[in-house]
Amino acid sequence: MKLKVLIPNKVFLVEEVEQVNAEAKNGAFGLLSNHIDFVTALTPSILSYRSVEGKEVFMAIDEGILVKCGQTVMVSTGRAVKDANLDRLHQTVAEEFRQLNEQQKMTRTAIARLESGLARGILEIGREGGEGL
Numbered sequence: 001m002k003l004k005v006l007i008p009n010k011v012f013l014v015e016e017v018e019q020v021n022a023e024a025k026n027g028a029f030g031l032l033s034n035h036i037d038f039v040t041a042l043t044p045s046i047l048s049y050r051s052v053e054g055k056e057v058f059m060a061i062d063e064g065i066l067v068k069c070g071q072t073v074m075v076s077t078g079r080a081v082k083d084a085n086l087d088r089l090h091q092t093v094a095e096e097f098r099q100l101n102e103q104q105k106m107t108r109t110a111i112a113r114l115e116s117g118l119a120r121g122i123l124e125i126g127r128e129g130g131e132g133l
Contacts (some may be wrong), residue, residue: 001033002133003057006076008122013059013082017049020073022066031068047075057084062095073086 003020005013020031023045042064050056064077081096083089 002072004072004074005080006074007080008078011082015049016052017073018052018054019050022075024066030056031069031073034069037069039065042066042075042077046086055084056085057082058089059083060089061131062083100114 001017001020003013003015003017003100018032022031022040023043024040025043029040042061044062045060045126047059047061048056059080060082060083061075062078064075067074067076079096080091081089084127085093
């Protein structure tokens with residue numbers, strides 16, 4: 001079976017696999033090549049797969065969609081991080097979330113400054129327009 005993982009800006013992974021394990025809103029499931037075709041919404045979780053060499057690999061994913069069609073499993077998700085070591089994957093995800101939280105704080109601060117500047121500009125225009133009345 002071919003596993004394809006897509007994230008917004010690129011194809012994250014294309015690999016031949018024997019099995020895929022994922023988690024949907026109604027629980028965890030496993031896919032083999034002879035599994036019926038289907039589509040499901042994925043929850044933020046650990047997706048794992050067994051390579052054709054028999055190696056188990058783990059991938060932290062954000063919410064997404066999984067589509068199994070024939071011998072192809074496609075996953076589309078907002079973010080994905082892959083590692084063969086589950087402990088190392090946990091550390092990597094924790095660090096990425098920390099960085100993401102810092103970026104979100106800086107973004108919120110920048111937006112607040114823009115809103116504040118816009119409000120001051122509108123007030124100044126209102127005062128200048130009111131002087132001529």
